[in-house]
Amino acid sequence: MNQSANYFTPSNWQSLDTDGLDLGGSGPLVVDVAGATPSKLLVALGKDGNAYLVDRTNLGGIVSNGSAFQGVHHLHVTTVPIIQAAAAYTTNTSTYVTLRGEGDACATGTGDLTTLRISAAAPPRLSSAWCAAGGGGSPIVTTTDGTSDAIVWQIATGGVSRLRGFDGDTGAVVFNGGAAADQMGAVQTFQTAIVARGRIFVAGNNAVYAFTP
DSSP states (O other): OOGGGGOEEETTHHHHHHTTOSSTTSOOEEEEOTTOSSOEEEEEEOTTSEEEEEETTSOOEEEOTTSOBTTBOEEEOBSSOOOSOOEEEEOSSOEEEEEESOBSSOSSOOSSEEEEEEOSSSSOOEEEEEEEOOOBSBOEEEOSSSSTTOEEEEEEOTTSOEEEEEETTTOOEEEOOOSGGGOOSOOOTTOBOEEETTEEEEEOSSOEEEEOO
16 A cells, blocks of 8 residues: 555655644645646645645655645745634635735735635646735635635734635725724634624634624
8 A cells, every 4th residue: 555645744844843833733624626637635734834735635745845746736825834724715716725824925915814726727736816914813714605705704813803804716805894893802813703694703802793794
């Protein structure tokens, strides 16, 4: 049995572990990209600021950062360690991964919300789609039917404590925190909102907040 098909790690894994820049700051994302070869993918995010796109049917074993592996590759995407919960989503035009991190190769905008596009190609590739100033929380994504009207939501934490929403394809602001009454109390960094029964819920330090369309 080909053991290398069952795991993936960058070839510099030992120095990454020694420097605290390993892959342990974010969970992997399972992504299917129709039209891509391979199409069954896995996205791993490292504290070294790299995003790794892997064929999840053949992970490749120990792979050099400087080379393509299994027809898939990696991209340095943030200037800070990636420590958060990312989200993946597909719209009518593309498949994306959105994450908390200050983009260093953003196609549009700047800020601590970085969104990557996965091409439907052979092999697929990661590229920067857009960045925005969200505010520190880990992002979530909502759609109306699984692909349409995708909105990326991020919580501005700390002293700002507002919920913000961005168009999933372009990064354009669709909700910028609302009126003065919509500001929340203290919300901790890395916080993720929850969607249930048509509302977005945010857990603050001393209260739970519910936003309705």
